[in-house]
Amino acid sequence: MGAFTIDEIVIPERIDAPDAGDFVRAVEVGNLVAVETYGTAEITYEPAEELSKYLDPYQPHRVFVARVDGVVVGRGTAETHRGDEADTSWVSTQVLPAFRGRGIGRALVDATETAFPGIRKAIAYVAGTELAGARLSSPTGFGSIAADARETRFLQASGYRVEQVERLSRLALPLDGLDDLLTDARRATGGDYRVHTWTGRTPDRWLEDRAVLATRMSTDAPTAGLEEPENVWTAQRIRESDDRWESNPRSRIVAAAEHLPSGRLVGYSMLSVPREAHRAVDQWATLVLREHRGHRLGMLLKVANLAHLAEVSPGHPSVLTFNAEENRPMLAVNEQLGFVAIGYEGAWRKDLT
Known part of the structure; x- marks a missing residue:
């Protein structure tokens, strides 16, 4: 050679x-x-x-x-x-x-x-x-x-x-009893929250809230000793991201939770969906703001988005997702839904100076 x-x-x-x-x-x-x-x-x-x-x-x-x-x-x-x-x-x-x-x-x-x-x-x-x-x-x-x-x-x-x-966990699709899971999740969450779903571009009314959620994804998710820096998003950045995705063969399917008393989005779940039905879907992000945890919104958002996926892009074999092992609340939701661990990865840090 x-x-x-x-x-x-x-x-x-x-x-x-x-x-x-x-x-x-x-x-x-x-x-x-x-x-x-x-x-x-x-x-x-x-x-x-x-x-x-x-x-x-x-x-x-x-x-x-x-x-x-x-x-x-x-x-x-x-x-x-x-x-x-x-x-x-x-x-x-x-x-x-x-x-x-x-x-x-x-x-x-x-x-x-x-x-x-x-x-x-x-x-x-x-x-x-x-x-x-x-x-x-x-x-x-x-x-x-x-x-x-x-x-x-x-x-x-x-x-x-x-x-x-x-x-790395895998959920086989289709998910049995999805309608019942969604009904149970809505009941458990209570009357202060409403789920909104969309595909592709972010609705104008939610641009500012999506920017807050995207920023908080970089600070609220567990990163242990990695000390990952804040990644600041703005409404303009959300819209520019939407523009770039117009040429991407994949679609982004979103479920977001509105806190009705404040009228603000306080959580979201996003799936990255390939055009071909025989390929797996990626769970890109699920976040509930810290101040709204404890209401089972994580389960509601995941189930609502799986129902949304089944409606707009059925036939995919599975959903894949990565979660920090110490993120037990999210892993508990995944395990309850039927996600099975199929791999792992180490998150490594090197100080260069």
């Missing part, structure tokens, strides 16, 4: 652009590694579905690839927040199995960690590949990863420390 090279690639404006080939191959490499790791193709995304994320001006991305004999065999991505005060980067590296052990992963990590000036901390979410053997417990006291796995040894040697474990 020949020597490898590391190059930064162009993030194309369109997936059919003349310069999109490297980006498409980079996504394909990521998908191949994900299938190997999780043992299911349900985890994969198409290049056209990924592109809008990489074009978000509020969360700049850089993408690097490793080539052997001109062929892309690995990829590394780095993402940060916009603004001079940004100090955190989210990094990811994947290398095809046949090309591991040659320093490619190390070179991609070096490229991603130095992609943005002024970054003090790198965060990496890395899937586990082993379920048996010695375990390394999360500092949160919830969940563990394989202590002797290849990725564990690599990350520790690279200066990362595990801070949290996330569970």
